[in-house]
Amino acid sequence: LFHARFEQAGLVDAIKDLIQDSDFHCRDSGIALRNMDNSQVAVVVILLEAGGFLPYHCDRRLNLGISLTSLTKIVHYAGDEATLALKANDNPDTFNLVLECLQTGCIIKYDIKSRDIDQEHLEIPKTDYAATITIPSAEFQRICRNLSQLLESVANEASEERIKFSSSGDIGSGSATLRHNSDLTGPIALTISLKYLVNFSKATALSYSVTLSLSSEVPQLVEYKVESGFARFYFAPQIGE
């Protein structure tokens, strides 16, 4: 039997534009998701430890293939305040999804067929980054959305005290600078697609702060801590000139 109740259903909204469907690996320790977007440029890794759910019960390993497109529609109409419960019995072909709106007490139940998802197995090695910078998530989202209105990619430059997001395109250029208190092993400069950063920043509601881990020649990491877990977004570095 598997039963998990989750109070941050907005997490689904944060990843739906990157991943259309995914296996959810359910273990006694918690739920994990690890998947790559179709263009192979971004990877989403989510870990929700059992302690973050009330209740959580999983007595055997279970992989649920879930359409995030469908899940998003279900969660969207329930609103941000809804809790989401997943239930599965010994038949892994279907699972139950229960949405509960705390304000009104309304309960919506679905029986969903588990999808058979042909998913790459990803091994994510431990990486030492040149810069690991934590900034307010709302500021990060504001910067990404603002610059992306006119421009397509952003160059990140970080020094001891400041991180600078600068961008240029046909219409001209723009930049945003933020103070930070993080440690750097040295100054760093790299370029990232704003379209993806805007996507990653949809996780803003999950956490007050976001941590950017940057190095020139390895995937960049954008991480949001959630209660008893995290949502991590990796982005491929640019290659060639």
Next chain:
Amino acid sequence: PAGQGSLLSYFGQK
């Protein structure tokens, strides 16, 4: 021209 690398080359199954 500069391009975006694939994450499979970093995270693909060993």
